Each structure stands twice: as C-alpha cells, then as structure tokens.
Amino acid sequence: MNWDETGPDTGDLTDERLDDRLVDAGADGEDTAVEAALRPKDLHEFVGQEKVREQLDLVLKAARARGATADHVLLSGAPGLGKTTLSMIIAAEMGAPIRITSGPAIQHAGDLAAILSSLQEGEVLFLDEIHRMSRPAEEMLYMAMEDFRVDVIVGKGPGATAIPLELPPFTLVGATTRAGLLPPPLRDRFGFTGHMEFYAPTELERVIHRSAGLLDVAIDTAGAAEIAGRSRGTPRIANRLLRRVRDYAQVKAEGRIDRDIAAAALRVYEVDARGLDRLDRAVLGALLKLFGGGPVGLSTLAVAVGEERETVEEVAEPFLVREGLLARTPRGRVATPAAWAHLGLVPPQHGAKGQQGLFGA
C-alpha cells in the first residue's frame, strides 16, 4: 500500500453518512423494529456478561422468594451492550410489567411524578440515560426510590404547598453510559449495580448464531466468526452486520453465509477485518500518512480528514483508542505500532521524525 493509492479520500463523509454508520453502537430506526424480535427473553438466553447475570439472578431469585419487589438496579456500559434487553428480562423474571422512558424525556419533576404515580405495584421502570435527567426530577427520584413517596408541589411562590403522594413499590432500572456522571446520592440508592463489558468475539458468535436462527438465515461457524470479529464487541453492531451480510448472501449466494461471503459483503460496506469503517480509517490514514504517526493536534487532524473536531473526537477516536491503534497524549494524537501494521504501512525511520512537535494539540 502506498500513499498515492490510499490518500485520505474523505470527500463524502457527510453528516448523513455518519448517521448511517453500520458500526455505530447507537440504535437506528431499522434496529428498533428488528431488535424487538432479536432480544433474548430470559437470563438463560442472554449471552455473556457472566458476572452481571449471576449477580442479577441472585437478586431476582431472592426477591421472588421473599415475595418482594426487586431492589433498584443500575446498569452501566456503552450503547448496544444489552441494558434495555436486561431491563426487560428483569421485568419478565419478576412477572411484572415494564415502563420504558429516558432521562432526556423527563425535563420537569412533574413529568416524573406523572409516571411514578401511574405505576402498578411491582412494575419495572426503565430509565435510560438516567444521567441526563433534570436536577429537580433527580431530587424527586431520590425520595421515590427510598421511601416510595413523592412530594407534589401545588401552587407557586410563598403559597406553594407540598402534597405527599404514596407510591406502590416498584423497581427502578437505571441505565447509563457513564456511571461516574451520576451524583453519589443517586448512585447510592441502587441496591445493585451491574457494569456491562464489551463482548468477546466468541460471545458475539453466539449472539450471531442465535439471531441467524431467529431470522432464518443459514450461517456456518467461520461466517459467524468473520462477522463477530468486525462487530466492535457490541451485540447491536453484530446483529446489524449480520442483516447486511444476509442481504448480500441473498443476492449473491442463495442466502448461505460462510467466511468468504461475510468478508466480501463487509468489504462492500467498508467495514474492515477489525471493525474499522471508512471514517476510522480516514483518521488513522491521515495520522500515519500526513503526520508520520503524530503527535498531531486534534484540530489539525480533523481538518485533514474534512470533519468536525467533535466528530473525530467522539465518533472515531474512542474505538481507535480502545483498539490500541491511537493514543491521546498531552502533545497530541499518536499512532501506535499496531496502527501502522493495520494499514499495512511502514513507520518512518528516526530521521523522518523531525516533523514531531510541529503540530500542537
């Protein structure tokens, strides 16, 4: 591979393109529809996350044995790792209904009071992105979680009065991508906290085989391994890549997925063997080819790939850092030896490093 063949061609990395990123761990419209069908229905079917599963199993069994409502549960972890799925499993295991809402949807304490006061006894309330709730709603939640009671404020100013409202016992399942952002008083009110880890490739293979079965797609072991290796440790991405590979297999291979078909399909969709897409490779390519592997400042790197600073920092970099391909240092972004190897390039010899330090952070 040389520079002339692979210069960072970033012309069409528009916002719409970013919305369509196959390797984005967030849910899109198509996911929402299909995910309902692919969600495991009980803890037994839920793949991986052994620790969380084992601990949660105990919490739920003990609550059932006591005939009590389960303790409040906090689930933390990156998008697409199964927090919503687990909350539904908690409700199913407790034989309870579930109400699903999210922090950003609750901007006023009154919004939360309306939801809480309409819960049934034992109901599971799933609050996604709990760290994004407004402060007054958060404070109302403290009392609701601890005492199953809220104070509804009626009126304004000096004449305002607090009317206490008893709530039925319920189980709050809070989900957050960043447990560290939760104020300690909120974190402390959860009886159980489960941290969801990225999945190992073998676990993702199991997710893919399970989903292929539900979607009635024929896939062999090597085909599932090929998709798993490109799924960035995330079941949502694994399921999405499986659906795209299925499309390709239907058109080109009578619907059967093996290693070659999976690899060929994902080449078409520009997801490489390690799960990097076009944006990731453009960032890495610019860092290596234009700046000799860095250090280079984030703004300079962003200009080089024709993207916003935030896009590079928030969309591309987290996975590159996680994969050990890029490091954020006080002097700027630096490529690791693995990055050179991944793009099939040879790092410059020491003499060529005269550029270092020219590009500020």
Ligand SMILES: Nc1ncnc2c1ncn2[C@@H]1O[C@H](COP(=O)(O)OP(=O)(O)OP(=O)(O)O)[C@@H](O)[C@H]1O
């Ligand atoms: N452990 C698992 N086993 C099998 N499938 C899983 C597992 N975890 C997640 N999935 C599948 O991945 C998809 C995404 O899961 P889910 O919606 O629960 O993720 P999430 O962590 O709630 O994401 P977000 O934070 O973006 O809402 C679903 O289709 C689900 O079926």
